[in-house]
Amino acid sequence: MKSFDxxxxxxxxxxxxxxxxxxxxxxxxxxxxxxxxxxxxTVSLLRSSSVLRMAIRQGDTVTVRVTGDNExxxxxxxxxxxxxxx
Amino acid sequence: MISMQGTxxxxxxxxxxxxxxxxxxxxxxxIVVSDRDAEWExxxxxxxxxxxxxxxxxxxxxxxxxxxxxxxxxGHQLLAxxxxxxxxxxxxxxxxxxxxxxxxxxAGEALAEEFAALEDPYLKERSADVxxxxxxxxxxxxxxxxxxxLPGPVILxxxxxxxxxxxxxxxxxxxxxxxAGGSARGHTAIMARTMGxxxxxxxxxxxxxxxxxxxxxxxxxxxxxxxxxxPETRTKLLEKQKEQRTHAQLLKTLQGxxxxxxxxxxxxxxxxxxxxxxxxxxLENDGEGVGLFRSEFLYLGREDYPDEETQFEAYxxxxxxxxxxxxxxxxxxxxxxxxxxxxxxxxxxxxxxGKRALRICLDRPELFRTQLRAMYRASxxxxxxxxxxxxxxxxxxxxxxxxxxxxxxxxxxxxxxxSDEVKIGIMVETPAAAVMSDRLAQLVDFFSIGTNDLTQYTxxxxxxxxxxxxxxxxxxxxxxxxxxxxxxxxxxxxxxVSICGELAADLSLTETFLAMGIDELSVSxxxxxxxxxxxxxxxxxxxxxxxxxxxx
Numbered sequence: 001m002k003s004f005d006x007x008x009x010x011x012x013x014x015x016x017x018x019x020x021x022x023x024x025x026x027x028x029x030x031x032x033x034x035x036x037x038x039x040x041x042t043v044s045l046l047r048s049s050s051v052l053r054m055a056i057r058q059g060d061t062v063t064v065r066v067t068g069d070n071e072x073x074x075x076x077x078x079x080x081x082x083x084x085x086x
Numbered sequence: 087m088i089s090m091q092g093t094x095x096x097x098x099x100x101x102x103x104x105x106x107x108x109x110x111x112x113x114x115x116x117i118v119v120s121d122r123d124a125e126w127e128x129x130x131x132x133x134x135x136x137x138x139x140x141x142x143x144x145x146x147x148x149x150x151x152x153x154x155x156x157x158x159x160x161g162h163q164l165l166a167x168x169x170x171x172x173x174x175x176x177x178x179x180x181x182x183x184x185x186x187x188x189x190x191x192x193a194g195e196a197l198a199e200e201f202a203a204l205e206d207p208y209l210k211e212r213s214a215d216v217x218x219x220x221x222x223x224x225x226x227x228x229x230x231x232x233x234x235x236l237p238g239p240v241i242l243x244x245x246x247x248x249x250x251x252x253x254x255x256x257x258x259x260x261x262x263x264x265x266a267g268g269s270a271r272g273h274t275a276i277m278a279r280t281m282g283x284x285x286x287x288x289x290x291x292x293x294x295x296x297x298x299x300x301x302x303x304x305x306x307x308x309x310x311x312x313x314x315x316x317p318e319t320r321t322k323l324l325e326k327q328k329e330q331r332t333h334a335q336l337l338k339t340l341q342g343x344x345x346x347x348x349x350x351x352x353x354x355x356x357x358x359x360x361x362x363x364x365x366x367x368x369l370e371n372d373g374e375g376v377g378l379f380r381s382e383f384l385y386l387g388r389e390d391y392p393d394e395e396t397q398f399e400a401y402x403x404x405x406x407x408x409x410x411x412x413x414x415x416x417x418x419x420x421x422x423x424x425x426x427x428x429x430x431x432x433x434x435x436x437x438x439x440g441k442r443a444l445r446i447c448l449d450r451p452e453l454f455r456t457q458l459r460a461m462y463r464a465s466x467x468x469x470x471x472x473x474x475x476x477x478x479x480x481x482x483x484x485x486x487x488x489x490x491x492x493x494x495x496x497x498x499x500x501x502x503x504x505s506d507e508v509k510i511g512i513m514v515e516t517p518a519a520a521v522m523s524d525r526l527a528q529l530v531d532f533f534s535i536g537t538n539d540l541t542q543y544t545x546x547x548x549x550x551x552x553x554x555x556x557x558x559x560x561x562x563x564x565x566x567x568x569x570x571x572x573x574x575x576x577x578x579x580x581x582x583v584s585i586c587g588e589l590a591a592d593l594s595l596t597e598t599f600l601a602m603g604i605d606e607l608s609v610s611x612x613x614x615x616x617x618x619x620x621x622x623x624x625x626x627x628x629x630x631x632x633x634x635x636x637x638x
Contacts, residue, residue: 012208015208015209016157016158016161016164016165016212016215017157017158017161019161019164020157020160020161020163020164023164044169046169047168047169047170048164048165048168049165049168049170049171049197049201049216050169050170052201052209052212053200053201053204053209055204055205055206055209057206
């Protein structure tokens with residue numbers, strides 16, 4: 001398992017326009033599991049409506065965990081996405 | 087290339103994909119199935135079809151309007167294959183044996199409610215997206231239909247649209263409107279003008295199934311509709327579209343300028359609006375106030391009466407946003423062509439002459455009282471005028487005013503603040519009110535002439551009947567004489583007189599109205615600046631005698 005923490009910079013937080021390319025990105029790593037945690041709740045990053053309903057806003061710190069054969073590369077790619085878009 | 091001629095009712099040239107509107111049908115079949123596996127397979131196939139449809143649409147929109155516009159549809163695509171929705175549907179099918187249509191509607195409804203319960207206003211709105219997506223899956227199952235949801239930016243074609251249907255449309259996706267039926271004074275046309283969307287009505291063949299999905303241009307000025315234009319026509323139309331945008335830009339230079347004629351006569355140019363959503367347009371177009379706030383739009387598109395609090399919030403929002411500009415709210419005006427299910431109004435042979443507007447309010451005092459309470463409460467937040475529609479007799483005004491006084495007494499006793507400077511006025515839209523305007527003037531602070539109804543009742547021409555054409559002459563001297571009579575009687579008694587019907591925006595009559603001394607013209611927000619331009623080019627002293635000769 002590989003993980004990273006990230007504090008959201010985007011003024012509107014994680015919303016439907018950013019989650020669409022994010023899901024596309026993680027689908028580049030089939031067979032891997034991605035979760036996102038904020039506070040006590042954790043959901044799969046593929047469950048977009050659950051992620052949206054976590055209401056992740058600017059200033060919130062989230063933890064992303066990746067499990068899979070190629071988890072180093074997958075985590076790095078997703079972290080890169082967060083930095084560029086969120 | 088196919089060319090059609092209709093009537094342009096809202097100016098501008100629009101181009102886009104032609105999309106057919108299908109009336110809302112929320113009822114889906116709700117049965118228990120025996121083969122649950124097969125039902126689950128049916129759902130998966132419909133879901134895949136919906137995802138594919140959305141992908142195709144997103145790509146089309148990307149070509150036309152860029153990535154930003156396509157993002158919404160891609161978001162819908164994501165929601166269509168959302169695991170939360172899918173899991174819930176699977177549970178409903180496998181555990182309860184519900185048919186796929188009902189399972190999708192129920193699961194979509196539950197998920198939409200979860201979004202609606204969130205605090206974040208942006209996320210709250212996703213509730214509508216979830217509902218839209220579940221309707222799309224249901225329509226892929228072959229049931230129900232996709233009502234208000236538009237598949238992307240489109241030119242919408244319909245037989246005709248009811249006001250409740252029009253208000254549900256996503257204004258951001260509606261590029262233009264074309265109907266097979268309808269009438270220039272009907273509500274579709276009025277709504278299109280308020281939204282600033284080009285519209286053509288009476289394009290009889292527009293619903294030919296082979297046309298759906300084709301590229302279409304509509305010209306809201308000339309009424310021309312062109313499907314699949316050849317390259318030459320296409321260039322010409324795009325040129326015109328560009329020209330109009332430049333003109334709109336030019337008009338912006340009139341912002342902040344007084345609406346005053348060359349010889350120094352002022353007229354107030356105000357806006358007609360349907361609710362808080364139109365306030366932005368009033369400000370952008372520099373409306374000098376609201377001459378007509380159609381409160382019935384608060385009652386449309388709902389399942390039950392809006393309570394006092396709901397109405398108060400809407401009125402307060404408008405009044406406080408426009409602070410020092412006067413806002414005239416018209417009390418409920420339903421009946422005739424505006425029907426609302428939960429009112430349980432009996433079917434009438436002749437609704438335009440039936441129980442409508444103030445007649446309903448006076449016969450259902452509780453309904454009237456709720457609305458007046460909401461209005462008076464909101465009066466503490468701005469400058470309010472209250473206006474009663476469909477007056478024919480003096481006693482009606484007295485009875486309505488008595489209700490206003492009752493409401494004021496109640497609020498005072500309850501210690502709820504309200505303004506004691508609320509103006510009271512009436513619509514003059516029946517020939518009776520125009521003829522009796524000398525006496526009615528003694529009962530009110532202002533008159534507002536509703537030319538649409540005044541024309542229909544004076545000329546005995548149904549405003550919904552597009553076949554009347556030349557018989558329904560909106561410039562008929564009988565109507566203009568009545569308007570002049572009302573203005574004279576109003577001024578004799580120190581009462582202000584406004585025109586809030588469609589005629590107010592008719593630039594060929596501006597000189598006539600100014601010569602009559604009309605104090606205020608209230609028009610859709612988009613018409614404010616063109617009208618101001620016309621006023622500023624007019625010399626009233628030069629046209630006064632011509633106008634009185636014409637009406638002699």
